[in-house]
Structures are given as C-alpha cells and as structure tokens.
Amino acid sequence: MNQLSTPPALSAKDYASDQEVRWCPGCGDYAILKQVQTVLAELQIPREQVVFLSGIGCSSRFPYYMSTYGLHGIHGRAPAFAYGLKLTRPELHVWIITGDGDGLSIGTNHLLHLLRRNLDVTVVLFNNQVYGLTKGQLSPTSPPGQVTPSSPWGSVEFPFNPVLLALSAGATFVARTLDRDLAHLRMVLARAAQHRGAAFVEVYQNCPVFNDGAFARFTEKESKPWNALFVEHGKPLRFGPNGERAVRLRTTTPEVVSTEEAAPSELWIHDETDRARAFLLAQLWDDPFPRPFGVLYADPSKPTYEELFFEQVQRARQRTTADLPALLRGRNWWHIGNGER
Amino acid sequence: MYSTTPRRDVTIVFAGDSGEGMQLTGSYFAHTSALAGNDLATLPNYPAEIRAPQGTLAGVSSFQLRFGSTEILTPGDQCDVLVAMNAAALKTHLHLLKRGGLLIANEAGFDRRNLRLAGYPEDSNPLTDGSLSDYELITLNISQLVASALADSPLSVRERERTKNMFVLGLLAWLFSRPLEPLEQLVREKFAQKPELLEANLRVLRAGYAFGETSELFASRYEIPQAPLEPGTYRSISGNEALVLGFVTAAHRAGVKLFYAGYPITPASEVLHQMERLLAYEVYPLQAEDEMAALCAAIGAAFGGHLGVTATSGPGFSLMSEALGLAVMLELPVVVCDIQRAGPSTGMPTKPEQADLLQALYGRHGEAPLAVIAPATPADCFAAAYEAARIALEWMTPVVLLSDAFLANGSDLWRIPELDSLPPIRPPWATPEHRSNGTFLPYQRDERGVRPWAVPGTPGFEHRIGGLEKEDLTGNVSYDPLNHERMVRARAHKLARLAETLPPQTITLGPATGELAVVSWGSTYGSVYTAVQECLQQGLPVSHIHVRYLHPLPPGLGELLAGFRRILVPELNSGQFAHLLRAHYRVDARSYTKVQGLPLTVSEVVEAIQRALHDEPALHPTGIER
Numbered sequence A: 001m002n003q004l005s006t007p008p009a010l011s012a013k014d015y016a017s018d019q020e021v022r023w024c025p026g027c028g029d030y031a032i033l034k035q036v037q038t039v040l041a042e043l044q045i046p047r048e049q050v051v052f053l054s055g056i057g058c059s060s061r062f063p064y065y066m067s068t069y070g071l072h073g074i075h076g077r078a079p080a081f082a083y084g085l086k087l088t089r090p091e092l093h094v095w096i097i098t099g100d101g102d103g104l105s106i107g108t109n110h111l112l113h114l115l116r117r118n119l120d121v122t123v124v125l126f127n128n129q130v131y132g133l134t135k136g137q138l139s140p141t142s143p144p145g146q147v148t149p150s151s152p153w154g155s156v157e158f159p160f161n162p163v164l165l166a167l168s169a170g171a172t173f174v175a176r177t178l179d180r181d182l183a184h185l186r187m188v189l190a191r192a193a194q195h196r197g198a199a200f201v202e203v204y205q206n207c208p209v210f211n212d213g214a215f216a217r218f219t220e221k222e223s224k225p226w227n228a229l230f231v232e233h234g235k236p237l238r239f240g241p242n243g244e245r246a247v248r249l250r251t252t253t254p255e256v257v258s259t260e261e262a263a264p265s266e267l268w269i270h271d272e273t274d275r276a277r278a279f280l281l282a283q284l285w286d287d288p289f290p291r292p293f294g295v296l297y298a299d300p301s302k303p304t305y306e307e308l309f310f311e312q313v314q315r316a317r318q319r320t321t322a323d324l325p326a327l328l329r330g331r332n333w334w335h336i337g338n339g340e341r
Numbered sequence B: 001m002y003s004t005t006p007r008r009d010v011t012i013v014f015a016g017d018s019g020e021g022m023q024l025t026g027s028y029f030a031h032t033s034a035l036a037g038n039d040l041a042t043l044p045n046y047p048a049e050i051r052a053p054q055g056t057l058a059g060v061s062s063f064q065l066r067f068g069s070t071e072i073l074t075p076g077d078q079c080d081v082l083v084a085m086n087a088a089a090l091k092t093h094l095h096l097l098k099r100g101g102l103l104i105a106n107e108a109g110f111d112r113r114n115l116r117l118a119g120y121p122e123d124s125n126p127l128t129d130g131s132l133s134d135y136e137l138i139t140l141n142i143s144q145l146v147a148s149a150l151a152d153s154p155l156s157v158r159e160r161e162r163t164k165n166m167f168v169l170g171l172l173a174w175l176f177s178r179p180l181e182p183l184e185q186l187v188r189e190k191f192a193q194k195p196e197l198l199e200a201n202l203r204v205l206r207a208g209y210a211f212g213e214t215s216e217l218f219a220s221r222y223e224i225p226q227a228p229l230e231p232g233t234y235r236s237i238s239g240n241e242a243l244v245l246g247f248v249t250a251a252h253r254a255g256v257k258l259f260y261a262g263y264p265i266t267p268a269s270e271v272l273h274q275m276e277r278l279l280a281y282e283v284y285p286l287q288a289e290d291e292m293a294a295l296c297a298a299i300g301a302a303f304g305g306h307l308g309v310t311a312t313s314g315p316g317f318s319l320m321s322e323a324l325g326l327a328v329m330l331e332l333p334v335v336v337c338d339i340q341r342a343g344p345s346t347g348m349p350t351k352p353e354q355a356d357l358l359q360a361l362y363g364r365h366g367e368a369p370l371a372v373i374a375p376a377t378p379a380d381c382f383a384a385a386y387e388a389a390r391i392a393l394e395w396m397t398p399v400v401l402l403s404d405a406f407l408a409n410g411s412d413l414w415r416i417p418e419l420d421s422l423p424p425i426r427p428p429w430a431t432p433e434h435r436s437n438g439t440f441l442p443y444q445r446d447e448r449g450v451r452p453w454a455v456p457g458t459p460g461f462e463h464r465i466g467g468l469e470k471e472d473l474t475g476n477v478s479y480d481p482l483n484h485e486r487m488v489r490a491r492a493h494k495l496a497r498l499a500e501t502l503p504p505q506t507i508t509l510g511p512a513t514g515e516l517a518v519v520s521w522g523s524t525y526g527s528v529y530t531a532v533q534e535c536l537q538q539g540l541p542v543s544h545i546h547v548r549y550l551h552p553l554p555p556g557l558g559e560l561l562a563g564f565r566r567i568l569v570p571e572l573n574s575g576q577f578a579h580l581l582r583a584h585y586r587v588d589a590r591s592y593t594k595v596q597g598l599p600l601t602v603s604e605v606v607e608a609i610q611r612a613l614h615d616e617p618a619l620h621p622t623g624i625e626r
Helices: A029-043 A059-064 A076-087 A098-107 A106-116 A162-169 A182-194 A277-282 A305-319 A322-330 B022-035 B089-097 B112-117 B141-148 B158-160 B164-175 B181-190 B195-215 B239-254 B270-275 B291-303 B314-319 B320-332 B357-362 B380-395 B403-410 B479-503 B521-536 B557-562 B574-587 B604-612
Strands: A051-052 A069-072 A093-099 A122-127 A175-176 A199-204 A228-230 A247-252 A253-259 A291-298 A331-338 B005-006 B011-017 B038-044 B060-068 B080-086 B097-107 B134-138 B221-223 B232-238 B258-262 B283-286 B309-311 B335-341 B369-373 B397-403 B411-415 B464-466 B514-521 B542-547 B549-551 B564-573 B589-593
Touching: A029 A059, A029 A122, A029 A182, A051 A076, A051 B320, A051 B380, A059 A069, A059 A093, A069 B232, A069 B574, A076 A305, A076 B258, A076 B283, A076 B291, A093 A098, A093 B080, A093 B221, A093 B283, A098 A106, A098 A122, A098 A162, A106 A162, A106 A277, A106 B291, A122 A182, A122 B134, A162 A175, A162 A199, A162 A291, A175 A182, A182 A199, A182 A291, A199 A291, A247 B314, A247 B411, A253 B089, A277 A291, A291 A305, A291 A331, A322 B239, B011 B022, B011 B038, B011 B164, B022 B038, B022 B060, B022 B411, B022 B589, B038 B320, B038 B403, B060 B089, B060 B604, B080 B089, B080 B164, B080 B369, B089 B097, B097 B164, B141 B158, B141 B164, B141 B195, B158 B195, B158 B397, B158 B403, B164 B181, B164 B221, B181 B195, B181 B335, B232 B239, B232 B574, B239 B258, B239 B270, B239 B309, B239 B335, B239 B403, B239 B411, B258 B270, B258 B291, B270 B283, B283 B291, B291 B309, B291 B320, B291 B335, B309 B314, B309 B380, B314 B335, B314 B357, B320 B464, B335 B380, B335 B403, B357 B369, B357 B397, B357 B549, B369 B380, B369 B411, B380 B397, B397 B521, B514 B574, B514 B604, B521 B564, B557 B564, B557 B574, B564 B574, B564 B604, B574 B589, B589 B604
Parallel strands: A051 A069, A051 A093, A069 B464, A093 A122, A122 A199, A175 A199, A228 A291, B005 B221, B011 B080, B080 B097, B097 B134, B258 B283, B258 B309, B309 B335, B335 B397, B369 B397, B514 B542, B514 B564, B564 B589
Antiparallel strands: A175 A291, A247 A253, A331 B232, B011 B060, B038 B060, B038 B411, B232 B411, B369 B549
C-alpha cells in the first residue's frame, strides 16, 4: 500500500480564484467572501467538493471569485440548479449565493421550495434592501418610504422579513447576521455550512453606493447594543451595552424588560430547537424590540430531501432489478419471424 | 357457420362516455391485433375535463384503432366500424364512419335522457328514425345483455354495468376472428387482486363472443391477414412511453445518470409519471415547482456530469426560453421535449399542432442556436430521444425534441432494438490535456468545436461557468468585443460541424427528382407518406421527403429539393417549415397548412398533392388562407 502523504492544509486564500474581485469599494460583499473562504478553510473541505451556485445580481458574481466549482446562472433560479446537481451528486458541498432581489423577488418561488424540500445546501442571502447591479431600485426588503429611482415618492410597500419567510417555508436552519461583525458572520456561516439540511442565512449587507447605512443602527457602536439582540442557545435574550434589557414572554406576547427588575427565571431563554418560539423571535422587528441576530432556529433531526429520495431509490432497487432489455419489452411483447410468433 | 371475409385493413372507433372504459377496450383490442400479426396505429381521444358530465357531448371518450395486413402509418381518416355506447358518442363520431360502415349502437345509451343530453330533437331517436340508413346498423341493448350474463353475480348493479365494455370486446373479437385467450389473459392481469370482478369481466367477455356466434345479426366475420413485418421482438408503444425508454437507454449507453425534471402539463405529464417509476434504472426524477425550475434543475444535473432532460408543452416551453439560452451559453447537455399542443397561450391542451417549430429554432434572445429534432411516429420517439441525447452528450449542446399531442398519446408497433445495435454515445470528458499551467480550460474546444466536460468532485478541474459572455478557452467573464464575436461564431460553428456528421437527407418515397416533392417533418409523416403512396399508385409524379433534423438541417436536403419542379410542405401550423425552407434554400416551397388541433388526414394531403400538381393553390376550409 502506498502511504499517501497528507495534503497540505488549505488556507482561506486557497479558496480564492485568480479573478479580480469587482464589487464597489467598501461593499459588504467583500467581508462575506472573505468569511466564506475562512470557514471553508476552517472546515478543510476539498475545493473540488465545493460548488457555488448563483443567480443574477451583485452577490451572484460570488462564484467567479472562488477557486471551487461554480455556476453563475440566471436571475432567481440558483436553487433550481441545486436540485439536479444534488440529486445526481449528493456528496457535493453546495452553496447558493443570492440577494434580496434574486432570492426574494424573481426567485422567491424556488427559494421557498428549496427550503420546503430541505435540500442539504447552504443558502446565503445578501440583504442590502436595494437593487445594486441595476442601480438602486426598490427591493422586496426595502423599508416603507424608501426613496429610489423606481420609488421617487417613497415606497408604499411593506417588506418581507426573510427569516420569517424561511421559517414558514420549512427551513431547518435559519440565521441572521451582519457583514460588519466578522466574528459573528464567521460563526453563523460555519454553523450553516455544517448543518445537515437546508440552511438559510440572511446577511445584512451594506451597499455603500445605493443604500449606505441602511443597517447603521445595528452596526454602529452607539446604537448597536440597543438595537441588535445577539441570541445564543440556552442563554436569555439580553441586550443593551451591559445587558440591561431583556425579552420575556407573557404567554405568546414578547415584551422588553429591565434585567434589574425582572427575575432571571422570567427571561426568555433561547432554545434554537423550538420552532414555535422561533416564529416569535423572528417577528421581533422594531421598537421597542431589538432585531435578533444569530441562529434563530436549527433542527438537524428532520430528514433531508436527499436522504428521503435515496431511501426510495434503495427500496426501488430492492424490488426491481434493473434489466434494460426487459424494461424495453414491457409486459406485452411478442416475436415475429421464421413462422414463430 | 359464418363466412369469413378477408380485409386488408380495418379502422374501428370505440366511443362512449368517459367512464365506460373505451380506452381500455381499444387498447386491449389493439393488443390482440398485434398478436394476430397485424401492423397497427391507435389514437385515443378523451375530454380535457377530468369528469365531464355523463351523457354529454363533452364527456365522450373514444379510441381509434387501425390495423391491417400492410404497413399502417396512420390511425385512419375514417372508420369502418363505429361502436357508439350512447347518443353523445354517436353524435360526436358519426362523421368518422364511412358510408356503408358498420355501426354498433348500445340501445340503452339512447334513452330520452341520453338523447336530450346529446342534443337530439325531442321525440327523435336516430336508431329508429331511419336517419342511419346509409350504414349497416346493429342495435343491441348491451346493458340488458350484460345484466342477464351476470344474473347470479354478487356484484352491485353499478359494478355489473361497468363490465359492458367487455361485452363489446368479446363481440368484436368474434367479428374479427380473434381468439379470446389473449384478452382473457389481459383481464386476468388487470383484476388479479379482485376475483369477483375478474369472474364477472371474463363472463361478460365470453358472453359477447358467444352473442356474435349465435345472434345471426352479422352477415359475415372478417379476417385480416398478417402484415409482412420484419422479424424481431415487438410491442405496442405510445410516443411518450417511447421517449422515456429512449432517454433511459441513451443514459445507460453513455454511462451517465438520467436526471429528469418536469412540471405537470398536458400532454407531457405522462413522461414525468413514467420517469418517476424508474428509480431502479439510474433515473433521478423530480417534479419541479415550475418549468423554469425544471430546466434549470436539468442544467444543474448536466453541470454535475449527467444527462438532464425535461418535457413540457407550449406554455411551459415558453417559460423555459431563458434557461435554454443559458444552456446554449454554458454548452451543457440537456434535452427539452416540447410535446406540442394547439396554441397560442393555453390554446387547446389536448390537441396536436406543430406551431412551436420557429420558437424552438429561434425563440431565445441573442444568437442562441441549438439542435432541434422531431420524431415521425409514436414508436420513433424512442429513436428520436436516443438521438437527441446522443447529440446533446457528444456535442455539449441543448437539444429540443419536437413531439406533439398526436404522437404522445397515439401508439403503434415498435420493433424493440438490440442494445448493441444502437450507436455508442461518447461524451467529451475532460482530460489532463485540457489543463494549462495547472488550470482547467473549460472552453478549449476539440477539432469539432466541442468543449470538454469536467465534473464537480474532480480535483484539478475546478472551474466557474455562467451566463455572462465567456473568454475563449478560460471561461472567465469577458466583455472584449472580438472575443464575443468569436464565441458567438464558435457556438454556431459547432452546430454546422454537427450537420456534417448527420445522415444525408434521402428521398423517403418516390423518384429522386421530378415534378413534386412533398416535404414533411414530425407527426405528419404517416399521413403524408400514405398519401404519397396512394398518389404514386394512381400514377402521379410525386415524392416524399421527410425531414428529421430541423436544426441543423441535414446535408443534401438543398440538392434534393433542387431536383423538383414543385415543393409542397403540409404542416399543422401556418407554414413555418415552408418559411424555413424558402429562407434556407431559396426554393419556392408552397404551404399546405391546417390548424384545427387535428392531425392531417390522408385524403387532405392527396387532394393537396393533386392541386399542387395543377398549380392550384391549396384549399383552406375556413376560406382564410393566412
């Protein structure tokens, strides 16, 4: 037996392609690209086993910047490429990179169906609440009133809450993170990458050109502690610079309390496996509530689409021996020739 | 004893309410005809509504079967025998019955209620008012005959009534001198789990046969001698079934998995149903959420190193346009079957048309050429699917296969090929030679202009492809003007090279040069061939050229066309292929077009040929030419 030498460990840089990255200076996409590469290196996933699929939009250029396999498809359809790829090559480590326009406008249908099926892939949705590549139009996550070239009088639409949508669709891993908190971003991406089943990660991503500062209150030093709630499994939902505030549940109604006044036993302890509470958590949105970040829901117990499908394949193969000539003949066939019939 | 009259070929139409089992009766009778050595073609026709009201014209379901001792290529323009189970069935199908033809009517289906639902005037009954005197009318009360055959059966009245199609089957088996045994075998298989129903159905089947023998209603029995079929193993097969087997066989031959994604749509859904059953045969099926997802999923499988296939019909085909353009850009092997139906928009979902030809050729933005192929008969769908898959896999190109509702649901005899007799399929797998300085070059073409296929999971061949224009060789994004033109031409050039490898176009029937070439494509093959055959027998100077490869067009077609003074192109559209031939070969191709959601009849084509030979314009039943 040949003793194979251990291949040298892969670094984050090894996952970068030789192509010049062409996002705008200061774009939040750079941070996400770097953290994805870092996570792949942490997990030491061989490059040839990784495939990045995408649709159209700024975020969807992502595959070109990776040294793995990649397919930059058409607008909104990235989840659909994954069906064919994962059913025929279930061993691959597939990522879907999408944005709020690609994944929640033109491609919402596919995204929801992918999550519903619980295909074993990682979906990263870059949410900048605006169309970047087409120069600044309204997106399905733009807040009411947003003024854009396509909404010069201010938007009269209500936005999607992507994590709530993903939960409703049946995603088995739902998380929210930000481009400006690298450690949190890396932690969430690493967990998503290791999740068995459809993992959905919404990343608040700043577009410095068309929607600069959209998430400032969650990222800036002054406002972040009061507006961002970083949830951790098994820990109370506390926020504020020194954890002065917390969320507690009165039956099904959340309310903000002062941790000085409320007893620790009254606080809402985050349980990421509790789907019902995940729905409540995902709905914390505006004042007086902070916006939750982190792994809101994770259920590794639900079987994946691939598992269920290949169980069926196994059953079919136990029942039927593949015999192509017999398949072609079907049930009713006959011979003609030499008087024989 | 009855005398037995030999017949060359016979067409029977079984027509009844959609719950009366006419499809089953017809397909069972087709099976005995095949076992008797006849060639045959069938055409089912059922309502678009799932449960149309009983007894109404909309609720009639019929099955047309033509069998004979010669080559049978169409299910027949008109029928020799019409079985009408109720008044609505008679009203909707009488026009198909030849003068002097045999009409078998179930009296029980002509009561006041049925007559009223079928729209016959109050107090009139076609069975008794003499209006059917042009036909040989046999009136039977099948419900009553079945009731007496099952007098002591434990079945409910409703269940007994449902066996009356077996009576018809038995009666026709007697009329056409067929042994009962093969029919009994089919019935045994169908009702294997239900012994009471099996017993009743067998009894009624035999009662029908015995009734023919003893009733003395019929002047003669008929016998159709065996057709001179090539030796081999045969089965009867529908177009959609044949497509499935063609793709399964091609994937097997190429050593790849078959990924199939489909979204339910008439008349393509049967392909999805059949694929879903074949998990044991390396088929990986998916019911997608829409047609865009279906084709994109197929593209994903092709990126993964397998054959991606989808089938749809007009509306779904339109939704796939964008993804087809992507498949052209990526140069990945996918096959899209468009089972054409009458359009535009929702149109007439169960009815055939050939009006998606130009869409298949040109219905994408940008310069997006791909291969287009059309099967000629239901059984030919096997060979066409195999060929479509071969072209896709060997040439790294999307292929559109244009079937239609007529081929999809119709069936004919199929001589099952030996697997070894099929051409090998050799995909252009990437090799280390496709790497330069350690980097794989996904668009480094071979001498045919075909790019290499490298599969995720393979170390050292990592690459990215996408819908943005790609730099030659590397596949990197490129906006270079000359590179774009080079790539546009390279994609077109590949198909031109493919054309050179296709079998040269030959004359299908008749002299190789002369007065008139009738050029057909797709499902009109049978009608046109039979019409040209009849015209040749009449001594008319006419030839048939049937074209299988619609893009790229096969070598030699232009030269063949140049050898004829006149060119007539019958089509189920407004003249799309004629348009193509005129543009491509600068020949004076004349159209004969029909857009009724119906196949061409032989007599229509014969008439069109006769008029063309006299340089008279084709007739159009609406009086509107265009």
